[in-house]
Structure formats: C-alpha cells, structure tokens
Amino acid sequence: MAWLVLLPCAVVALYFIWGFGAYTVFLSFTKSSFLPNHQVVGFAQFAALFDDPRWWVAYRNMFIFGGLYLFSCVIMGIVLAILLDRVTVGETIFRTLYLYPMSLSLVVTGLAWQWLLNPTSGVQQIMRDSGFEDFAFNWLASQDYAIFTIVFAAVWHGTGLIMILFLSGIKSVDGEIWKAARIDRVPTWRVYFNIILPQLRTTLLTAVMLLGFQVVRSFDIVVALTNGGPGFASDVPARYVFEYFFQRGKIGQGAAGAVIMVATMIMIVLPYLIFEVRRKD
Amino acid sequence: MSLELNNISKSFGAVNVLSDINITIEEGDFLVLLGASGCGKSTLLNCIAGLEDVSGGELKINGVRVNEVDASDRNVAMVFQSYALYPTMKVERNISFALECQGVPKAERKEAVHRVAELLHISELLDRKPGQLSGGQRQRVAIGRALVRNPAIFLLDEPMSNLDAKLRNKMRSELRDLHRELGATFVLVTHDQIEAMSMATKVAVLDQGRVQQFGTPFEIYHRPENLFVAAFVGQTKMNFFNGEFTSVGDIQGIKVGDTHIPLTAYSFEHEPKPGQEIVLGIRPEDIYEAETITPSANSFALELKVSARELTGGDTNVGFDFEGETLRCRYKSARMPAIGSKQKLLMDLDNCAVFDASSELRI
Amino acid sequence: MLKQRTLKTAFLYAVLFLVALYFIAPLYVMLVASFKTLTEIRNSSIIALPSEWTLDAWKKAWDGACTGMECTGIKPYFIATFEIAVPSVILAILFGSLNGYVMAKWRTKAADFLFAALLIGSFIPLQLFLIPLAITLRELDIFGTTVGLILIHTVYGIPLTTMLFRNYYVNIPDELVKAAIMDGAGFFKIFFNIILPLSPSILMVSVILVFAGVYNDFLFALTFGETGKKPIMAAVQNIVSSSYGVKEYNLNIAAVMISALPTLLLFLVAGRFFVRGLTQGAVKG
Numbered sequence: 007m008a009w010l011v012l013l014p015c016a017v018v019a020l021y022f023i024w025g026f027g028a029y030t031v032f033l034s035f036t037k038s039s040f041l042p043n044h045q046v047v048g049f050a051q052f053a054a055l056f057d058d059p060r061w062w063v064a065y066r067n068m069f070i071f072g073g074l075y076l077f078s079c080v081i082m083g084i085v086l087a088i089l090l091d092r093v094t095v096g097e098t099i100f101r102t103l104y105l106y107p108m109s110l111s112l113v114v115t116g117l118a119w120q121w122l123l124n125p126t127s128g129v130q131q132i133m134r135d136s137g138f139e140d141f142a143f144n145w146l147a148s149q150d151y152a153i154f155t156i157v158f159a160a161v162w163h164g165t166g167l168i169m170i171l172f173l174s175g176i177k178s179v180d181g182e183i184w185k186a187a188r189i190d191r192v193p194t195w196r197v198y199f200n201i202i203l204p205q206l207r208t209t210l211l212t213a214v215m216l217l218g219f220q221v222v223r224s225f226d227i228v229v230a231l232t233n234g235g236p237g238f239a240s241d242v243p244a245r246y247v248f249e250y251f252f253q254r255g256k257i258g259q260g261a262a263g264a265v266i267m268v269a270t271m272i273m274i275v276l277p278y279l280i281f282e283v284r285r286k287d
Numbered sequence: 288m289s290l291e292l293n294n295i296s297k298s299f300g301a302v303n304v305l306s307d308i309n310i311t312i313e314e315g316d317f318l319v320l321l322g323a324s325g326c327g328k329s330t331l332l333n334c335i336a337g338l339e340d341v342s343g344g345e346l347k348i349n350g351v352r353v354n355e356v357d358a359s360d361r362n363v364a365m366v367f368q369s370y371a372l373y374p375t376m377k378v379e380r381n382i383s384f385a386l387e388c389q390g391v392p393k394a395e396r397k398e399a400v401h402r403v404a405e406l407l408h409i410s411e412l413l414d415r416k417p418g419q420l421s422g423g424q425r426q427r428v429a430i431g432r433a434l435v436r437n438p439a440i441f442l443l444d445e446p447m448s449n450l451d452a453k454l455r456n457k458m459r460s461e462l463r464d465l466h467r468e469l470g471a472t473f474v475l476v477t478h479d480q481i482e483a484m485s486m487a488t489k490v491a492v493l494d495q496g497r498v499q500q501f502g503t504p505f506e507i508y509h510r511p512e513n514l515f516v517a518a519f520v521g522q523t524k525m526n527f528f529n530g531e532f533t534s535v536g537d538i539q540g541i542k543v544g545d546t547h548i549p550l551t552a553y554s555f556e557h558e559p560k561p562g563q564e565i566v567l568g569i570r571p572e573d574i575y576e577a578e579t580i581t582p583s584a585n586s587f588a589l590e591l592k593v594s595a596r597e598l599t600g601g602d603t604n605v606g607f608d609f610e611g612e613t614l615r616c617r618y619k620s621a622r623m624p625a626i627g628s629k630q631k632l633l634m635d636l637d638n639c640a641v642f643d644a645s646s647e648l649r650i
Numbered sequence: 651m652l653k654q655r656t657l658k659t660a661f662l663y664a665v666l667f668l669v670a671l672y673f674i675a676p677l678y679v680m681l682v683a684s685f686k687t688l689t690e691i692r693n694s695s696i697i698a699l700p701s702e703w704t705l706d707a708w709k710k711a712w713d714g715a716c717t718g719m720e721c722t723g724i725k726p727y728f729i730a731t732f733e734i735a736v737p738s739v740i741l742a743i744l745f746g747s748l749n750g751y752v753m754a755k756w757r758t759k760a761a762d763f764l765f766a767a768l769l770i771g772s773f774i775p776l777q778l779f780l781i782p783l784a785i786t787l788r789e790l791d792i793f794g795t796t797v798g799l800i801l802i803h804t805v806y807g808i809p810l811t812t813m814l815f816r817n818y819y820v821n822i823p824d825e826l827v828k829a830a831i832m833d834g835a836g837f838f839k840i841f842f843n844i845i846l847p848l849s850p851s852i853l854m855v856s857v858i859l860v861f862a863g864v865y866n867d868f869l870f871a872l873t874f875g876e877t878g879k880k881p882i883m884a885a886v887q888n889i890v891s892s893s894y895g896v897k898e899y900n901l902n903i904a905a906v907m908i909s910a911l912p913t914l915l916l917f918l919v920a921g922r923f924f925v926r927g928l929t930q931g932a933v934k935g
Contacts, residue, residue, distance in 0.1 A: 008756040008837065015749045015808060016764055022805045023771035026782040033781060042781060082669075089666055096663075102921065103670045106677075109917030109924060111866030113883040114910045117890055118676035121683070121696075121903065128679075128696060135695050162673065170925050222775050226868040230887055247777045252873065257781055264777045271773070338828050359834035371825035375847035384843070385833035432833070 027268075034261035042257060051258040052266075061263065064234075064241040067153050068270075071242065072221035074157045075164070079217055080210070082161065083168030088198050090169070091176050101173075105166035112163060116230025119159035120146070152232050152240035156224075159231055164220060168213045175209040176202055215275075222271050243267045288349040288439035288472055289313050290335070295344035297330055297496075304330050305496045308344065312489050317466050317473045319483040322493035323519070328476045329444055331493070335474060336442050337361045348439055359388075364433035365442040368449070370425045372417035372432075379413040382431045403431045406465075423454050430465070443475040447482065459485055480520050484508065492516050509638060514566065514647040517640055523571045523604060526614055529644060530567065532559040541567050541641070544610030552585040552636055557643075557650045564644035571604065573638045574616040577631035587634040593624045607632070684708060684904040691899050711904035715889055724905050726878070727885035733796055734881060735864040738803035743856050745804070746811020747849065751841050753812070754819035755827050765816065772809035776869055779806075787874060794876045802874060803864045810863070811856050814927065818852040819845065855927035858920055862913050882909045 034052070037045040055061050086104060090097055107115060122128045125144040133141035145151035179202050187197045225244040228234060234241035234249075243263055250260030295308035305327045312318045320328040333339040335346065337358030346354050353361050364385075372381050380387075382403060383396040391399075404410040407427045417425060426446060433441055446462075447455045463486050466473050477483060483490045484504045492499045492507060492515075500507055500516045511517035517525050530543040532550075540549040548567065559565055577588065594613060595606035603618040607630070616632065624630055643650050679696050684707050686700040694701070713723035753761045783802065784793065792798035822845065830840045871881035880888070886909045890902045917924055 008752045008758065008761070011748045011752050011837075012761060012764060014745055015768070015812060018805050018808050019764055019767040019771060022779070022783075023774065023809070024767065026779045027771070027774055029782045030778045042785065086666075086669065089662060092662055093666065096666075100666050100670060102918075103673050105921065105925070106914065106917055107673060109862065109913045109921075110910050111868065111883050111913065113866070113868050113887050114906055115676075117886070117902075117906045118680055120890075121899075122676050122679055132695055132697055162676070166673075167925075219773060225777075226883070229868070229872075233891070244775065244777055248780070248869070248873075251777075251780055261781065264775065267775050268778060271775070275773075333828075336828075336832060338831065358831050363832070365829065365832045367825040367829055369823055369825050371823060371829035373826065373830070373844050375844075384830070384835070388834040388836075388839060432829075436833075 030261050031265055033257060034265045036258055038257040038261070040255035040257070047258075051262040054259050055262045055266070058259075060238050060241065061243075061246060063238060064243050064246040065266070067240060067242050068221065068224075070153055071156055071160070071224065072218070074154070075160050075221060076214060076217050078157065078161045079164045079168045080213055082165045083213065084172050084203070086165070086169040087172035087176055090173055092194075101170070104169055107163045108166045110163070112160075112224075112226035113230045115159050115163045116227045119155065119162070120231050123155050123158070146232065147236055149236055149239040152236060156228055156231055156240060160220070160224070160227055163227070164217060167216070171209050171213055172206065175206040179205055211278075218271075218274065222267055289347075290316075290318070290440055290472060290474070291345075291347035291350070292331075292335075293345040293347070295331070295334065295346060296342050297327075297334055297339065298342045303496055305334070305341075308498055310489075310491050310498065310501055312472065312474075314472055315470050315488075317463075317475070317486055317488045319487035319490045320474065320476045320493060321478070321480060321483040321490055321520075323478055326493040327496040328478075328493050332365075332442055332444055332474065332476045335440070336363055336365050362436075362439040363442055364436050364438035364440075365444065366426075366429045366433050366446045368445040370417075370429035370446075370449075372425060372428055374417050376416070377413065378409065378415055378417070378420070378428050378431075381417065381428060382413075382435050385432065385436050399435050400431075403435045406434070407431050422450050423458065426450065426458060430462075434469075438471075440472045440474060443473065445477055446475070447477070447479070462486060480522075484520075492519060494519070510649070511568070511640055512649050514568070514642050517568045517642070521570055523615055523617055525568045525570050525640075526574075528567045528569075528610070528612065530565060532561060532563045532565050534561065541565055543567070546589075546610055548587055548634070548636070550636070550639075550641065553639060553641055555641070555650055559641075559643070559650055565650070566642040566644050566647075568640040568642065569634060569636070570638065571615045571617040572619075573635045574614070575633045575635065576618060576620075576622075577633050579619070580633060580635075582633055583635075583637075585636045587636055589632045589634065590629055591632060593626050593628050593630060596623055596626065598623060605630075680903050680907055683900055684907050686900055688898055688900050707898075707900040707904040708908065711901050711908060715898075715901050715905055716892070724882065724885055724889065724908060727880055727882045728908070730796065730876070730879040731865055731882040734799045734803065735861055737800045738807060738864050739857055739860045741800070741804040742807030742811045742860050743853065745808050746856065747815045747846070747853075748841070749808070749812040750815025750817075750819050751845055753816045754822070755824065755840075755845070756837075765812070768809045768812055772813070776806070780869075780873055784873070794874060796876065796879070798874055799870060799881065802870050803860075803867070807860045807863065811860060814852060814856050814859070815849075818849065822848060851923070851926075854920065855923045858916060858923050859927040862916065862924070865913055885909075 033042055035046050035048060036051075037043045037047045090100060093100065123143075123146045125131070125147060130141060130143040133143070145155050176198075183201060184197065187201065192201070223244060224242055225248060228240065228242050228245050232240040234245050244267070247260045247263040247267065250256045250263065290310075290312050292308050292310045295305060296303065297305040308331060310318070320331060322328045330339060334341045337353070337356065341354060345352055348361060348363070373384065376384065379400055382400045386396045386399060400413070401410065404413055407430060409424065409427050409431060412420060412424055412428070417428065420428065426449075429446070447458055450458060459482060466486070475482070475486065487504050489501065490504050490507045491501045494515050499519075500512045502510075507516060507520055511520065514527070518527070528541070528543040530541040530548075533540065533542045533547070535547050538549045538551060540547050540551070550567075580586075582588065589609070591607035591609055591614065593605060594608050597604045601619075603620065603623055605616050605618055605624060607614045607616065641650055642648060682699060683691055683696060685703045685705070686694070687702070687704055687706070690701060711723055713725045714721060715723045753765050787793040787798045787801075790798075792801065826844060827840055830844050835843065866883060867881065868883040868887070871884035872887075875881050875884050886905050889905050
C-alpha cells in the first residue's frame with residue numbers, strides 16, 4: 007500500500023524533476039532553435055553562449071546582485087533581530103512591518119519599487135519638490151546602476167524572513183546565558199556578537215541557502231522592475247534563458263544558459279556539502 | 288495462552304540484536320524480560336508483538352506458529368513505554384479503537400469500554416483527552432486499551448518508567464493484582480530488577496541479545512548461573528573475589544590473597560580441579576555483624592577494617608578492606624561504624640555462588 | 651545611569667522607526683496614489699495624501715482596465731487564479747501529506763531515496779523545466795489551459811508539501827503507529843484516524859504556503875497562462891507595462907494593490923503560519 011501511495015510522488019520526482027532536468031541538459035547539446043531538435047552538436051551552443059556579451063552581463067549581474075543581496079539581507083536581518091530582541095514594547099508591530107513584504111509577490115515588489123524609483127514620480131521628484139532642485143536619483147534609467155535598484159527591492163522583500171530566522175534563533179538561546187553574562191559584566195553587544203551569534207551558525211547557513219536560491223531563481227523581480235533594461239544592463243541568467251527559450255527561438259542556447267545556472271549553483275553548494283559531511287564524520 | 292520462543296534471532300543488517308533466544312512460558316505466567324538498555328529486550332518484545340519480523344527461529348502462541356502472522360492478527364495487546372495514547376481521541380475512543388477496527392458494533396463496544404473502565408477505576412475519565420490526564424491515569428488508560436481486546440498475551444514495554452517512585456510502587460501491586468485476577472499471560476520488559484522480582488513468575492535476564500538466565504525470580508536471585516546475572520541482579524552489587532581452588536588440610540576452599548575460605552558446604556555441579564581459578568560470589572546481605580547472629584557450621588568469621596559507609600534508610604551499607612579489595616556488607620541496622628575501626632563479621636556461606644573464572648559460569 | 655538608559659531606548663526606537671519607514675514607503679506610496687485622480691497624481695508629490703479620496707481607480711482596475719485590446723479589468727484574471735490555486739492546493743496537500751506519512755512512518759530504503767530525490771530536485775531552478783513542460787503540456791493537449799497550470803502547480807508543489815508533512819510527521823512518536831497497528835488499524839485507517847487529526851497546524855501552514863506560491867507565481871503564469879485568462883501576476887505585469895495610449899498610473903497602481911491584497915491579508919491574519927512554514931520547511935530541509 008505504501009508503494010502505491012508513493013507512486014505519484016515517484017512519477018513527479020523521476021519524470022517532472024529529474025527527467026525534465028536531464029532533457030534540458032540534453033537539449034543544450036543539440037541544434038534546437040525554435041523547436042526542440044535532437045541533432046547533437048556537441049558544445050556549439052555553449053560556445054555561442056560564451057560568445058554572447060549579453061550572457062556575460064547577465065552572469066556577472068547574478069553575482070553583483072547575489073552578493074549585495076545576501077550581504078545586505080543577512081546584516082540587516084541580524085541587526086534588526088538584535089534590535090527587536092532588545093525592545094519590550096511594540097515588538098509585534100515592528101516585526102509585522104518588517105515582515106509583510108514577504109507575503110507579496112516579487113512582481114508586486116518590482117512594480118511598487120518601479121513606481122517609487124521612477125525619476126518622474128518617485129524619490130527624485132520628492133526631493134526636487136522639497137527644494138533640492140539638482141537632486142538626481144535615476145538609477146532605474148542608468149546602465150550602470152539599474153542592477154542596484156533590483157538589490158534595493160529584493161532586500162526590501164527578503165530581509166524580514168532573515169530577521170525572523172535570527173530572532174527566533176536568538177530567543178531560543180538559553181536564558182541563563184544572560185544571567186551569567188551579567189554577573190561577569192559582559193557588555194550587551196558582546197553577549198550578542200561573542201556568545202549568541204556564534205551559536206547560530208546553522209541559522210546563518212539556512213539564511214544564506216534560502217537567499218542563494220532566490221538569487222539564482224530571480225526572474226520575477228527583474229522582469230517587473232527593469233525587464234532587464236535599460237538595454238540589457240540589468241539582465242540576469244534566469245531572464246536571459248527565458249528570453250532565448252520563448253522570444254528568440256534559441257532553445258539550445260537557452261538550455262546551455264540554464265545548465266550553466268545549475269552548474270554554478272552546484273559549484274557553490276558542493277564545497278559546503280562536502281565540508282558538512284566531513285564534519286559529521 | 289502459552290508462548291514459545293525457539294531459537295529466535297534478529298539482525299539489523301550485519302548487527303545481531305538477538306541470538307538463540309529460547310523461552311517457553313505457560314498460560315497465566317508473568318514473564319519479565321530483564322536487562323540493561325540496549326540488551327535487546329524491547330526488540331524481543333516487538334518481535335513477539337509482530338511489529339518486527341524475526342530473522343530466524345520460531346515463535347509460537349498457544350502452540351501455533353505465528354512468524355508470518357500480522358501484528359493485528361496475533362491477538363496480543365501492548366502497553367507502550369510512552370503509552371502511545373491517540374492524542375486527538377477521547378479516552379473512551381482510545382480504548383475502543385481496536386474494537387472499532389475489528390468492526391464490533393457500537394453498543395458492544397460501549398459495554399466493553401465500561402467494563403474495563405470500572406475494573407481500572409477510570410470511568411470518570413472516559414470523556415477526557417489524553418492531554419488532560421496525569422501520568423498514572425494515562426497508564427491506566429493504556430492498560431485499558433490492551434485489556435478491552437481480551438488478548439491472548441499482554442505485552443508491556445517498560446510501562447512504569449514514566450511514573451514517579453511512589454506511583455510506581457502502587458502500580459506494581461495493581462498490575463500484579465490485575466494479572467492474578469485475569470489469569471492471563473503477561474510479558475513485561477523492564478530494566479528495573481525490583482519489578483522483575485516482585486511481579487514475575489518467570490524472569491529472563493538478557494544481555495547482548497542473549498538469554499543469560501531464564502527461571503523463577505527466586506532462582507535468578509539465589510542461583511545465578513553466571514557472573515553477569517549474579518552481578519546484574521541485586522540491589523547492592525554482589526561481592527566477587529577471585530582466588531584459587533585449594534585445600535588446606537582436607538578442607539577445600541578458595542584462597543583469596545592470604546585468606547582461605549572453606550567451601551565444604553557448597554554443592555558443586557562441576558567440582559573444580561585444585562589450582563583452578565575460581566570466583567566466589569557472596570551477597571552483601573549474607574554478611575552479618577558477628578554479634579547479631581549465632582555462628583553456624585557454614586559461617587566464616589572475619590575481622591576487617593571499615594573503609595566506607597553509607598546510610599540508605601533502614602540499612603547501612605558498609606565497605607571493608609579485604610585482601611586489597613572492597614567487601615560490601617549490608618548492616619540491618621542504622622548503626623554506623625566509624626571509618627578505620629575493626630569490625631567482627633560473619634559470612635553466611637549457605638547462599639554463596641562459585642563461578643569458573645574463565646568461562647564465568649556457575650560451577 | 652537612568653538617563654543613559656532612556657537615551658539608549660530612544661535611540662533604539664528611532665532606528666527601528668527609520669527602518670520601518672523603508673519597509674512601509676512603497677506600500678504607502680501605492681496606497682495613496684491608488685486613491686487619487688490621474689490629474690492629481692501628475693501634479694502632486696507621491697507622498698502627499700489625496701486632496702479628494704476616490705475609489706474610481708480601484709473600480710476601473712477591477713473591471714475596466716485594458717490589457718492590450720481587452721478592457722475587462724483584472725477581475726477575470728483574479729478569478730482564474732483562484733480557479734487554478736484552489737485545486738492545486740488541495741491536490742498538492744493530498745499527495746504531500748500521504749507521501750510525508752509514508753516517508754516518516756513506513757520507512758523503507760525506497761522512500762528515503764525518493765525523499766532525497768525530491769529534496770535535491772526542489773533546488774533545481776525552474777527554468778530547467780520550461781521546455782520539457784511545454785512539450786508535455788502540448789502532448790497532453792492542455793497547453794495554455796487552467797488544467798495545465800493546475801497540473802504544473804500540483805507537480806511542483808508536491809516536493810514542498812512532502813517535505814513539510816514528512817518533517818512534521820517524523821516528530822509524531824512511532825509508538826502511536828505501532829499501537830494502532832496492534833489495534834488492528836490499517837494503512838489508511840491510521841492515516842485518517844490518528845495522523846491526520848494531529849495535523850491541523852501543518853495543514854494550515856501548507857495551505858498558506860502553497861496558495862501563496864501559486865497565487866504569486868509569475869514564471870509559469872507567463873509561460874503557460876491561457877490568453878485572456880492569465881493568472882493574476884502575469885496579467886498585472888502586462889497591464890502595467892502595456893504601452894497603449896496614456897499611462898493611467900492610478901489605475902495601474904490600484905491593479906497592483908488589488909493583486910497584492912489576498913496574500914497580504916493572509917499574512918496579516920495568519921502570519922505566524924506563514925513564518926513557520928518558511929522557516930521550518932527550510933531549516934529541516
């Protein structure tokens with residue numbers, strides 16, 4: 007009976023996940039263009055991909071965005087968690103305020119920030135209206151800075167969850183630690199940074215993993231906020247791949263991009279996994 | 288109903304958890320499987336229940352082989368260590384759930400539940416959920432759940448380990464009464480030797496997946512068949528002295544250091560050869576203060592120096608230096624001898640046990 | 651000493667308040683704009699309150715705004731999304747809870763293997779599945795239909811629900827299942843009478859998480875949505891970025907607000923389940 011129940015699940019795992027994944031990897035070695043084509047062409051699609059300056063912009067953006075996003079979310083998350091842990095009154099309300107963006111879709115997030123960062127309506131205009139005539143803030147329209155607007159919006163969306171992870175971690179630390187620290191006259195900030203946070207190694211890890219997968223998958227927020235623009239300055243691999251699949255009719259090259267995305271992920275995660283397994287032995 | 292375990296073995300992969308288990312009990316027996324944690328006793332109980340398959344041997348209930356019979360069809364009931372009450376069901380449904388699964392009509396179920404509840408004095412708890420019960424009440428419900436099915440055999444997995452000491456005493460005697468009243472076959476797993484001694488009609492002492500000794504509680508206590516059982520059973524650990532089997536004149540005995548203790552009263556099953564390494568075992572309660580009893584032919588007098596003492600309530604445990612080892616003795620009084628003082632003692636050798644040093648078996 | 655402490659507390663709250671501004675700003679700006687007329691939006695600061703509150707934008711966004719040629723508002727898309735989300739949630743949870751039950755309580759090598767396959771698989775970026783999915787949906791003749799999207803969301807919801815339920819069921823004592831076996835209860839009887847009654851909280855978590863996932867989905871909605879009945883996120887994005895005629899900002903913003911409301915309300919009502927799902931699912935996975 008147990009077997010029968012697991013059958014749909016096995017179909018999902020083997021066909022829809024691993025099967026599909028393998029098929030896309032296969033496609034990356036074929037001539038597929040508008041339609042899947044099973045003629046194998048070796049690494050030609052990868053060569054085409056690597057020859058495409060657009061891909062490198064997108065690929066580089068993933069690291070710029072990912073690095074800043076991860077760093078900002080974790081730092082802000084930890085600081086906010088500590089601040090909220092110190093607060094006696096109003097914790098719930100602040101927590102809710104920091105956390106609610108999490109419930110919104112990344113499309114809504116992107117559109118909301120688009121509105122706020124829009125040079126003719128948003129922050130730039132507010133500042134100019136309030137007397138700073140020369141104030142300029144038009145990152146959304148800037149080749150160099152558009153990618154940072156995505157960081158802004160994504161951090162807004164993601165910080166709350168990281169904060170709550172650390173907050174529950176901090177609160178789960180043995181209360182006697184505080185008594186011991188007080189008797190030893192350890193300053194409060196030292197208790198956090200030297201005693202409590204080091205105990206939250208796994209929390210940090212969870213946070214980094216969670217955010218990391220968001221980075222690789224980031225498609226919605228880019229489409230909604232900049233749609234990869236101006237030009238393709240803020241493109242990311244997830245959007246690039248999508249465009250090559252469905253709008254440019256270059257399935258093979260898109261598949262190659264997707265394979266590189268996964269390979270990158272594996273290269274980042276694998277050393278950690280090996281380290282963890284070794285540590286357990 | 289009777290239960291027969293023939294050469295039962297169980298292994299998980301390459302690990303042998305049970306080997307060569309041979310136990311037979313009759314209807315109405317109360318079997319206690321006694322052993323330290325990890326000895327395989329709970330696995331054995333799960334095998335009897337049918338929750339685990341045995342890897343070898345034969346399991347018979349009432350003379351019928353049940354190896355291949357499903358747990359639910361073996362007609363055995365089990366009380367679990369955590370009681371495993373279904374948390375979302377009221378006590379009444381907890382007890383009647385087995386009957387419900389068998390398709391017993393509702394009216395009949397109700398009657399059965401009330402009969403059991405009355406027997407266990409839990410009638411007023413039927414409408415509560417397990418979370419609202421105390422430890423003792425939960426245990427009664429768990430027993431009730433087993434009872435209601437009228438099983439061939441009751442299996443109990445450390446049922447008292449979650450109760451405090453006082454409640455444990457009470458439940459022990461209640462369980463004994465229940466067993467007598469029902470006349471049913473019980474199998475109980477425990478690491479607590481008091482439970483074994485006080486409730487069992489038969490005890491199987493397990494260690495490392497093997498039955499070390501199977502017998503009545505009296506036999507287990509007074510005629511331990513090997514060093515392990517001798518050491519494991521007993522509130523205060525038995526004294527063991529290694530020595531050589533020698534004769535002084537024509538008196539055979541064991542030479543421990545410079546002391547020769549005569550073993551003429553001991554009836555050997557396999558008489559040791561002179562010079563053989565043997566172990567003398569004697570329980571602390573068989574060593575007395577000399578002035579409290581009259582010496583008999585089989586008592587052996589000693590005068591030793593007190594090295595440690597400990598009041599345990601009615602009794603006093605006293606340790607003595609004896610040939611470089613500690614001899615433990617249980618004074619049946621609250622008298623505390625001073626450390627370093629010399630005391631006159633009498634060993635009652637009627638109840639001693641002698642083992643071969645290399646095979647560790649009783650001789 | 652006392653003064654120093656008061657100062658510290660004041661500083662603490664000042665920081666918290668400033669951060670709160672960052673988090674509240676986009677919502678505030680949108681909310682305010684959605685109640686303004688188009689003229690007022692053009693002429694006033696985005697942080698100013700409306701001089702005259704109007705629900706026109708909301709009304710028009712609901713059933714009058716245009717995406718390309720169609721001027722139906724987001725109402726049909728909104729309804730279509732629920733038509734997809736509800737069956738997907740039910741199916742994903744049905745399979746996930748049964749899977750979790752089998753994996754946690756009837757452990758076999760095969761089940762452990764399957765769990766690992768699902769778990770690792772759930773980290774694969776969805777882009778990898780798009781082309782084979784498109785082919786499969788075409789073959790089944792459900793490309794660009796509600797049924798197709800239900801299938802997709804069920805299939806890719808199962809790893810999440812399986813993980814949630816398995817991790818939850820692992821903490822239910824095995825003895826409970828053993829006791830039920832001894833009582834003669836079978837596979838499904840144990841599930842429905844013992845396990846499921848213990849699951850309301852994890853059910854709640856799963857419903858919220860899967861619903862939010864389906865409702866907020868953009869990638870599949872964009873790729874496989876039915877023309878004219880695209881799921882809400884694809885539709886809203888389409889409305890806002892459609893470049894026909896004059897940009898009616900107030901209308902676009904109201905449409906975004908409406909599309910954000912369901913999950914936002916869900917969060918305000920049942921936030922703790924939201925958090926628990928996202929953190930626990932992640933921590934133990």
